Amino acid sequence: MTDKFQNHINNLVEEFNFKGEKRFKLIVLFGLLGDFDSVEYAINLKNFINNRQDKNLDIYAIAIGNQNGKQKFCKFTGFCEKNLIIVSDNQIHNNLKVSRGLDIGLGGWINMLLMLSGINSFKTIKEVFRGYTGDRKAKQIYSEFDEIDILKFLKFSGNSFKQIFGDGYLRPFELATFRLNNMNEIIKNWNDYILDAKYLPQRGASFLLSNKNQVIYKFFSNDVLGYSSNMRDPLRFISDLIKE
Secondary structure, eight states: OHHHHHHHHHHHHHHHHOOOOOSEEEEEEETTTHHHHHHHHHHHHHHHHHTOOOEEEOOOOOOOOHHHHHHHHHHHOOOOGGGGGEEESSSSHHHOOOOOOOOOSSSSHHHHHHHHHTTTOOOHHHHEEEEEEETTTTHHHHHTTTEEEETTEEEEEEEEHHHHSSSSSSSSSHHHHHHHHHHHHHHHHHHHHOOOOTTTTTTOOEEETTOOOOOOEEEOOTTTTEEEEETTTTTTTHHSSSSO
């Protein structure tokens, strides 16, 4: 860990008042608010908090966006508004050497489409397929009581997954359904979520800090749908590192 890198983290804590009162703090650097990873990661963090797994952890995030996008993002994902900072560019990402994603000089749209096809984003295709095939080693997303509304014309309950595939694991099409719902939210609010399309390829990062703001864990994403080193259990690193 270089002194320069730690200084950038210290500056973030000071600039955005990420003081916290708990033993650890997590600072998540999203790309655009409307990035697939940003929305999915934020929902996972909200569920983590709802399950009362954050008693030793303050959670903060920084994303590229505007105020309207922030409000819609927090309403949809459940992420706490006061703990989300929005910025207008990727200067913080650059300071911390976070991947900008692919750039072939033809604009953010082309770069993102190429990354979604697996170019310079090698794990993306595998993760997309996992959404359709399911994963016996990952947790299910929907309970049998959840009501699922896809694109306003396809409505069904989480019990459908149980009836067809059973429960207790990530069922086929379950993750794909979840991501389709997230994509629909992004498309509906595109102008609020996508501040500037040139930032579409921008990846994110996660930094777990001690109560003295020392970085004890860091992860830099290089892939679309790759915001964790373990996508089967994306927040496993937190529970492993902040045990009593």
